[in-house]
Amino acid sequence: MHSPHPEPDRRDTLIARTGIAYFPLALVARLPFAMSVVGVLTLLVSVRGSVELAGLGSAVVGIASAVFGPLIGAAADRFGQRPTLLATAGVNSVALGLLAWTAMSPLPPLAVFAAAFLVGASVPQTSPMSRSRLVTIIRTELPAERRPRTISTVLAYESAADELVFVFGPVIVGLLATTLGAWAPIAGAAALTLLFVTAFALHRTSVSATSPAERAATLAPAAELLRPALLVVVLGIFAVGTVFGSTLTSLTAFMQARGSAESAGLFYGVMGVGSAILAICAALFSPRFTLRMRWLVFASCIVIGEAILASASAPGRGVGTVALGLAITGIGIGPLLVTLYGFGAGRSPEGRSATVMTMLGSGIMLGQSLSAAATGIVAESQGLAAALLLPLCAGAATVLTGAANWLLTPRTAR
CATH class of the missing domain: 1.20.1250.20 (MFS general substrate transporter like domains)
Structure with a gap:
Protein backbone atom coordinates (compact mmCIF):
# COMPACT_ATOMS: atom_id res chain seq x y z
CA MET A 1 0.00 0.00 0.00
CA THR A 218 14.56 31.68 -26.85
CA LEU A 219 16.58 34.92 -26.71
CA ALA A 220 14.53 37.97 -25.78
CA PRO A 221 15.30 41.23 -27.64
CA ALA A 222 18.11 43.32 -26.13
CA ALA A 223 15.59 46.15 -25.65
CA GLU A 224 14.06 44.06 -22.85
CA LEU A 225 17.15 44.85 -20.79
CA LEU A 226 16.13 48.52 -20.72
CA ARG A 227 12.79 48.03 -18.98
CA PRO A 228 12.40 50.43 -16.00
CA ALA A 229 11.65 47.56 -13.60
CA LEU A 230 15.07 46.03 -14.41
CA LEU A 231 17.01 49.29 -14.65
CA VAL A 232 15.91 50.34 -11.16
CA VAL A 233 17.50 47.13 -9.82
CA VAL A 234 20.76 48.01 -11.61
CA LEU A 235 20.63 51.51 -10.10
CA GLY A 236 19.93 50.02 -6.67
CA ILE A 237 22.94 47.71 -6.81
CA PHE A 238 25.06 50.60 -8.16
CA ALA A 239 24.05 52.51 -5.01
CA VAL A 240 25.19 49.55 -2.87
CA GLY A 241 28.53 49.71 -4.70
CA THR A 242 28.86 53.38 -3.78
CA VAL A 243 28.24 52.40 -0.14
CA PHE A 244 31.15 49.93 -0.35
CA GLY A 245 33.60 52.34 -2.00
CA SER A 246 32.78 55.44 0.06
CA THR A 247 32.73 53.51 3.34
CA LEU A 248 36.12 51.86 2.82
CA THR A 249 37.80 55.07 1.65
CA SER A 250 36.35 57.28 4.39
CA LEU A 251 37.18 54.61 6.97
CA THR A 252 40.77 54.55 5.71
CA ALA A 253 40.94 58.34 6.01
CA PHE A 254 39.54 58.14 9.57
CA MET A 255 42.09 55.53 10.66
CA GLN A 256 44.91 57.41 8.91
CA ALA A 257 44.01 60.52 10.92
CA ARG A 258 44.44 58.41 14.05
CA GLY A 259 47.82 57.12 12.83
CA SER A 260 46.58 53.59 12.14
CA ALA A 261 45.68 53.42 8.44
CA GLU A 262 46.72 49.77 8.16
CA SER A 263 43.95 48.69 10.57
CA ALA A 264 41.17 50.01 8.31
CA GLY A 265 40.79 46.58 6.71
CA LEU A 266 40.16 44.96 10.09
CA PHE A 267 37.33 47.37 10.87
CA TYR A 268 35.92 46.99 7.36
CA GLY A 269 35.75 43.26 8.07
CA VAL A 270 33.18 44.01 10.81
CA MET A 271 30.79 45.07 8.06
CA GLY A 272 31.81 42.28 5.65
CA VAL A 273 31.48 39.35 8.04
CA GLY A 274 28.17 40.60 9.45
CA SER A 275 26.89 41.17 5.94
CA ALA A 276 27.79 37.61 4.91
CA ILE A 277 26.04 36.08 7.93
CA LEU A 278 22.85 38.10 7.39
CA ALA A 279 22.90 37.28 3.66
CA ILE A 280 22.69 33.57 4.50
CA CYS A 281 19.84 34.24 6.94
CA ALA A 282 17.87 35.94 4.15
CA ALA A 283 16.85 32.50 2.88
CA LEU A 284 14.85 32.01 6.10
CA PHE A 285 12.62 35.07 5.67
CA SER A 286 8.90 34.50 5.33
CA PRO A 287 7.41 34.97 1.84
CA ARG A 288 5.08 37.51 3.45
CA PHE A 289 8.12 39.73 3.92
CA THR A 290 8.05 40.70 0.25
CA LEU A 291 11.10 41.62 -1.78
CA ARG A 292 10.02 45.21 -2.31
CA MET A 293 9.51 45.59 1.45
CA ARG A 294 12.91 44.02 2.19
CA TRP A 295 14.60 46.55 -0.09
CA LEU A 296 13.29 49.50 1.94
CA VAL A 297 13.82 47.88 5.35
CA PHE A 298 17.44 46.87 4.77
CA ALA A 299 18.30 50.07 2.92
CA SER A 300 17.06 51.92 6.02
CA CYS A 301 19.47 49.84 8.14
CA ILE A 302 22.31 51.06 5.91
CA VAL A 303 21.26 54.68 6.41
CA ILE A 304 21.17 54.24 10.21
CA GLY A 305 24.60 52.58 10.24
CA GLU A 306 26.18 55.20 8.00
CA ALA A 307 24.64 58.01 10.08
CA ILE A 308 26.41 56.57 13.13
CA LEU A 309 29.65 56.29 11.13
CA ALA A 310 29.32 59.92 9.99
CA SER A 311 29.17 61.03 13.64
CA ALA A 312 32.51 59.37 14.42
CA SER A 313 34.46 62.57 13.66
CA ALA A 314 32.62 64.49 16.39
CA PRO A 315 34.50 65.23 19.63
CA GLY A 316 34.35 62.38 22.11
CA ARG A 317 33.60 59.77 19.46
CA GLY A 318 36.08 57.09 18.39
CA VAL A 319 36.59 53.61 17.04
CA GLY A 320 33.67 52.22 19.06
CA THR A 321 31.30 54.47 17.11
CA VAL A 322 32.93 53.33 13.86
CA ALA A 323 32.54 49.64 14.75
CA LEU A 324 28.87 50.12 15.71
CA GLY A 325 28.10 51.99 12.49
CA LEU A 326 29.80 49.35 10.34
CA ALA A 327 28.02 46.50 12.14
CA ILE A 328 24.57 48.02 11.56
CA THR A 329 25.47 48.80 7.95
CA GLY A 330 26.45 45.16 7.45
CA ILE A 331 23.06 44.05 8.79
CA GLY A 332 21.48 45.93 5.90
CA ILE A 333 23.91 45.25 3.06
CA GLY A 334 23.91 41.42 3.04
CA PRO A 335 20.13 40.90 2.83
CA LEU A 336 19.77 43.86 0.46
CA LEU A 337 22.19 42.28 -2.01
CA VAL A 338 20.22 39.02 -1.85
CA THR A 339 17.02 40.99 -2.47
CA LEU A 340 18.49 42.83 -5.47
CA TYR A 341 19.79 39.64 -7.06
CA GLY A 342 16.35 38.10 -6.43
CA PHE A 343 14.73 40.94 -8.36
CA GLY A 344 17.36 40.56 -11.09
CA ALA A 345 16.68 36.83 -11.44
CA GLY A 346 12.92 37.36 -11.49
CA ARG A 347 13.03 40.17 -14.04
CA SER A 348 15.65 38.70 -16.41
CA PRO A 349 14.35 38.57 -19.99
CA GLU A 350 14.27 35.07 -21.48
CA GLY A 351 17.74 33.85 -22.44
CA ARG A 352 19.44 36.94 -20.92
CA SER A 353 20.20 35.61 -17.44
CA ALA A 354 24.00 35.84 -17.66
CA THR A 355 23.75 39.34 -19.14
CA VAL A 356 21.54 40.55 -16.29
CA MET A 357 23.73 38.99 -13.60
CA THR A 358 26.86 40.60 -15.07
CA MET A 359 25.02 43.93 -15.30
CA LEU A 360 24.36 43.69 -11.57
CA GLY A 361 27.93 42.63 -10.76
CA SER A 362 29.27 45.45 -12.92
CA GLY A 363 26.97 47.92 -11.19
CA ILE A 364 28.59 47.10 -7.84
CA MET A 365 32.11 47.45 -9.26
CA LEU A 366 31.38 50.73 -11.04
CA GLY A 367 29.76 52.24 -7.96
CA GLN A 368 32.62 51.07 -5.76
CA SER A 369 35.35 52.41 -8.08
CA LEU A 370 33.76 55.82 -8.70
CA SER A 371 32.78 56.43 -5.08
CA ALA A 372 36.20 55.38 -3.79
CA ALA A 373 37.88 57.90 -6.10
CA ALA A 374 35.37 60.66 -5.24
CA THR A 375 35.64 60.05 -1.48
CA GLY A 376 39.43 60.18 -1.66
CA ILE A 377 39.29 63.55 -3.41
CA VAL A 378 36.79 64.90 -0.85
CA ALA A 379 38.91 63.64 2.06
CA GLU A 380 41.98 65.43 0.65
CA SER A 381 40.25 68.69 -0.24
CA GLN A 382 37.38 69.06 2.27
CA GLY A 383 38.51 67.02 5.26
CA LEU A 384 37.47 63.93 7.17
CA ALA A 385 34.04 65.13 8.31
CA ALA A 386 32.94 65.75 4.71
CA ALA A 387 34.28 62.38 3.58
CA LEU A 388 32.32 60.56 6.31
CA LEU A 389 29.08 62.11 5.00
CA LEU A 390 29.43 60.47 1.59
CA PRO A 391 28.58 56.91 2.78
CA LEU A 392 25.41 58.38 4.33
CA CYS A 393 24.50 59.91 0.97
CA ALA A 394 25.16 56.56 -0.71
CA GLY A 395 22.88 54.85 1.82
CA ALA A 396 20.15 57.40 1.09
CA ALA A 397 20.44 56.49 -2.60
CA THR A 398 19.62 52.85 -1.77
CA VAL A 399 16.43 54.03 -0.05
CA LEU A 400 15.44 56.27 -2.98
CA THR A 401 15.90 53.47 -5.51
CA GLY A 402 13.92 51.18 -3.18
CA ALA A 403 11.07 53.70 -3.17
CA ALA A 404 11.14 53.84 -6.98
CA ASN A 405 11.10 50.04 -7.09
CA TRP A 406 8.09 50.00 -4.72
CA LEU A 407 6.13 52.00 -7.30
CA LEU A 408 7.30 49.77 -10.18
CA THR A 409 6.49 46.48 -8.38
CA PRO A 410 2.89 45.18 -8.42
CA ARG A 411 1.42 44.82 -4.94
CA THR A 412 0.89 41.06 -5.45
CA ALA A 413 4.52 40.40 -6.49
CA ARG A 414 6.61 38.52 -3.97
Missing part, protein backbone atom coordinates in the same frame (compact mmCIF):
# COMPACT_ATOMS: atom_id res chain seq x y z
CA HIS A 2 1.44 3.33 -1.05
CA SER A 3 1.94 6.11 1.48
CA PRO A 4 -0.21 9.20 0.82
CA HIS A 5 2.87 11.34 1.53
CA PRO A 6 5.77 9.89 -0.49
CA GLU A 7 9.23 11.04 0.43
CA PRO A 8 10.82 13.52 -2.00
CA ASP A 9 13.19 12.07 -4.55
CA ARG A 10 16.78 12.93 -3.55
CA ARG A 11 17.58 13.25 -7.25
CA ASP A 12 15.28 16.28 -7.41
CA THR A 13 17.75 18.48 -5.51
CA LEU A 14 20.14 21.12 -6.78
CA ILE A 15 23.22 19.34 -5.38
CA ALA A 16 22.20 16.18 -7.24
CA ARG A 17 22.31 18.22 -10.46
CA THR A 18 25.56 20.09 -9.77
CA GLY A 19 27.60 17.69 -7.63
CA ILE A 20 28.97 18.68 -4.23
CA ALA A 21 32.34 19.74 -5.70
CA TYR A 22 30.72 22.54 -7.70
CA PHE A 23 30.38 24.91 -4.74
CA PRO A 24 34.01 24.98 -3.51
CA LEU A 25 35.14 25.17 -7.15
CA ALA A 26 32.92 28.18 -7.87
CA LEU A 27 34.03 29.81 -4.61
CA VAL A 28 37.76 29.60 -5.37
CA ALA A 29 37.20 30.57 -9.03
CA ARG A 30 35.85 33.98 -7.98
CA LEU A 31 38.81 34.68 -5.67
CA PRO A 32 41.29 35.95 -8.33
CA PHE A 33 39.29 39.10 -9.07
CA ALA A 34 39.08 40.01 -5.37
CA MET A 35 42.86 39.55 -5.22
CA SER A 36 43.51 41.49 -8.44
CA VAL A 37 42.03 44.84 -7.39
CA VAL A 38 43.89 44.94 -4.06
CA GLY A 39 46.94 43.24 -5.58
CA VAL A 40 47.30 45.98 -8.20
CA LEU A 41 47.10 48.60 -5.43
CA THR A 42 49.79 46.79 -3.39
CA LEU A 43 52.08 46.20 -6.37
CA LEU A 44 52.01 49.78 -7.64
CA VAL A 45 52.52 51.32 -4.20
CA SER A 46 55.50 49.04 -3.60
CA VAL A 47 57.13 49.27 -7.03
CA ARG A 48 56.24 52.79 -8.17
CA GLY A 49 56.08 54.42 -4.73
CA SER A 50 52.97 56.44 -5.55
CA VAL A 51 49.67 56.05 -3.70
CA GLU A 52 47.94 58.24 -6.28
CA LEU A 53 49.17 56.10 -9.18
CA ALA A 54 48.21 52.93 -7.31
CA GLY A 55 44.71 54.20 -6.57
CA LEU A 56 44.14 55.20 -10.18
CA GLY A 57 45.46 51.86 -11.43
CA SER A 58 43.17 49.95 -9.11
CA ALA A 59 40.19 52.09 -10.16
CA VAL A 60 40.97 51.43 -13.84
CA VAL A 61 40.73 47.68 -13.17
CA GLY A 62 37.32 48.07 -11.52
CA ILE A 63 35.90 50.45 -14.12
CA ALA A 64 37.08 48.31 -17.06
CA SER A 65 35.50 45.26 -15.44
CA ALA A 66 32.24 47.14 -14.96
CA VAL A 67 32.17 48.33 -18.58
CA PHE A 68 33.06 45.02 -20.21
CA GLY A 69 31.29 42.70 -17.72
CA PRO A 70 27.86 42.93 -19.41
CA LEU A 71 29.47 42.32 -22.82
CA ILE A 72 31.10 39.15 -21.48
CA GLY A 73 27.73 38.12 -20.03
CA ALA A 74 26.04 38.74 -23.38
CA ALA A 75 28.71 36.59 -25.06
CA ALA A 76 27.96 33.79 -22.58
CA ASP A 77 24.24 34.00 -23.34
CA ARG A 78 24.97 33.90 -27.08
CA PHE A 79 27.88 31.46 -27.40
CA GLY A 80 27.75 29.56 -24.10
CA GLN A 81 29.65 29.97 -20.83
CA ARG A 82 32.38 27.46 -21.60
CA PRO A 83 34.07 29.18 -24.58
CA THR A 84 33.53 32.62 -23.03
CA LEU A 85 35.14 31.66 -19.72
CA LEU A 86 38.03 29.79 -21.36
CA ALA A 87 38.83 32.80 -23.56
CA THR A 88 38.64 35.36 -20.75
CA ALA A 89 40.64 33.16 -18.34
CA GLY A 90 43.50 32.87 -20.86
CA VAL A 91 43.53 36.58 -21.70
CA ASN A 92 43.23 37.63 -18.06
CA SER A 93 46.15 35.44 -16.94
CA VAL A 94 48.37 36.96 -19.63
CA ALA A 95 47.15 40.47 -18.78
CA LEU A 96 48.04 40.02 -15.11
CA GLY A 97 51.55 38.95 -16.07
CA LEU A 98 51.82 41.92 -18.43
CA LEU A 99 50.72 44.29 -15.68
CA ALA A 100 53.35 42.97 -13.26
CA TRP A 101 56.07 43.33 -15.92
CA THR A 102 54.90 46.83 -16.89
CA ALA A 103 54.78 48.00 -13.27
CA MET A 104 58.38 46.90 -12.66
CA SER A 105 59.62 48.36 -15.95
CA PRO A 106 60.64 51.97 -16.61
CA LEU A 107 57.59 52.49 -18.87
CA PRO A 108 55.44 55.58 -18.15
CA PRO A 109 52.24 55.44 -16.05
CA LEU A 110 50.09 55.41 -19.19
CA ALA A 111 51.45 51.95 -20.03
CA VAL A 112 50.59 50.76 -16.52
CA PHE A 113 47.03 52.07 -16.90
CA ALA A 114 46.71 50.33 -20.28
CA ALA A 115 47.76 47.01 -18.75
CA ALA A 116 45.39 47.57 -15.79
CA PHE A 117 42.55 48.28 -18.23
CA LEU A 118 43.25 45.00 -20.05
CA VAL A 119 43.16 43.15 -16.72
CA GLY A 120 39.77 44.63 -15.83
CA ALA A 121 38.28 44.20 -19.31
CA SER A 122 39.14 40.48 -19.39
CA VAL A 123 38.02 39.51 -15.87
CA PRO A 124 36.14 36.18 -16.08
CA GLN A 125 32.67 36.90 -14.75
CA THR A 126 32.64 33.82 -12.54
CA SER A 127 30.27 35.08 -9.85
CA PRO A 128 27.38 36.22 -12.09
CA MET A 129 27.79 33.17 -14.31
CA SER A 130 27.54 30.89 -11.28
CA ARG A 131 24.29 32.62 -10.30
CA SER A 132 23.02 32.27 -13.86
CA ARG A 133 23.89 28.55 -13.97
CA LEU A 134 22.21 27.71 -10.70
CA VAL A 135 19.06 29.73 -11.38
CA THR A 136 18.77 28.13 -14.84
CA ILE A 137 19.12 24.62 -13.37
CA ILE A 138 16.50 25.37 -10.70
CA ARG A 139 14.02 26.79 -13.20
CA THR A 140 14.40 24.03 -15.78
CA GLU A 141 15.20 20.85 -13.84
CA LEU A 142 13.71 21.04 -10.34
CA PRO A 143 10.04 20.46 -9.42
CA ALA A 144 8.00 23.67 -9.60
CA GLU A 145 7.05 23.63 -5.91
CA ARG A 146 10.72 23.71 -4.86
CA ARG A 147 11.87 26.52 -7.14
CA PRO A 148 11.04 29.70 -5.15
CA ARG A 149 12.65 28.54 -1.88
CA THR A 150 15.66 27.02 -3.66
CA ILE A 151 16.28 30.19 -5.69
CA SER A 152 16.11 32.27 -2.49
CA THR A 153 18.58 29.95 -0.77
CA VAL A 154 20.98 29.94 -3.73
CA LEU A 155 20.99 33.74 -4.07
CA ALA A 156 21.59 34.04 -0.32
CA TYR A 157 24.53 31.63 -0.55
CA GLU A 158 25.99 33.37 -3.60
CA SER A 159 25.85 36.80 -1.95
CA ALA A 160 27.48 35.42 1.19
CA ALA A 161 30.18 33.77 -0.94
CA ASP A 162 30.92 37.10 -2.64
CA GLU A 163 31.15 38.83 0.73
CA LEU A 164 33.56 36.22 2.10
CA VAL A 165 35.74 36.38 -1.01
CA PHE A 166 36.02 40.17 -0.83
CA VAL A 167 36.81 39.99 2.89
CA PHE A 168 39.47 37.27 2.65
CA GLY A 169 40.88 38.25 -0.77
CA PRO A 170 42.74 41.26 0.67
CA VAL A 171 43.96 39.09 3.57
CA ILE A 172 45.52 36.62 1.11
CA VAL A 173 47.07 39.51 -0.81
CA GLY A 174 48.62 40.82 2.39
CA LEU A 175 50.05 37.44 3.36
CA LEU A 176 51.55 36.83 -0.11
CA ALA A 177 52.95 40.34 -0.38
CA THR A 178 54.62 40.28 3.04
CA THR A 179 56.08 36.79 2.70
CA LEU A 180 57.05 36.60 -0.99
CA GLY A 181 56.98 40.14 -2.35
CA ALA A 182 54.61 42.64 -3.98
CA TRP A 183 54.55 40.62 -7.23
CA ALA A 184 53.20 37.48 -5.51
CA PRO A 185 49.49 38.45 -5.28
CA ILE A 186 49.34 39.19 -9.01
CA ALA A 187 51.13 35.94 -9.83
CA GLY A 188 48.82 34.05 -7.48
CA ALA A 189 45.74 35.60 -9.08
CA ALA A 190 47.00 34.61 -12.55
CA ALA A 191 47.64 31.01 -11.44
CA LEU A 192 44.24 30.69 -9.75
CA THR A 193 42.54 32.11 -12.85
CA LEU A 194 44.28 29.66 -15.16
CA LEU A 195 43.54 26.63 -12.96
CA PHE A 196 40.22 27.22 -11.25
CA VAL A 197 38.37 29.40 -13.77
CA THR A 198 39.30 26.86 -16.46
CA ALA A 199 37.98 24.04 -14.25
CA PHE A 200 34.81 26.08 -13.62
CA ALA A 201 34.39 26.57 -17.37
CA LEU A 202 34.74 22.85 -18.05
CA HIS A 203 32.37 21.76 -15.25
CA ARG A 204 29.35 19.81 -16.48
CA THR A 205 26.96 22.55 -15.32
CA SER A 206 28.38 24.98 -17.89
CA VAL A 207 25.57 26.46 -19.97
CA SER A 208 25.94 25.23 -23.54
CA ALA A 209 26.00 27.32 -26.67
CA THR A 210 22.81 27.49 -28.70
CA SER A 211 22.25 27.33 -32.44
CA PRO A 212 21.09 30.45 -34.32
CA ALA A 213 17.60 28.94 -34.57
CA GLU A 214 17.48 28.23 -30.82
CA ARG A 215 18.67 31.75 -30.03
CA ALA A 216 15.99 33.25 -32.26
CA ALA A 217 13.34 31.21 -30.43
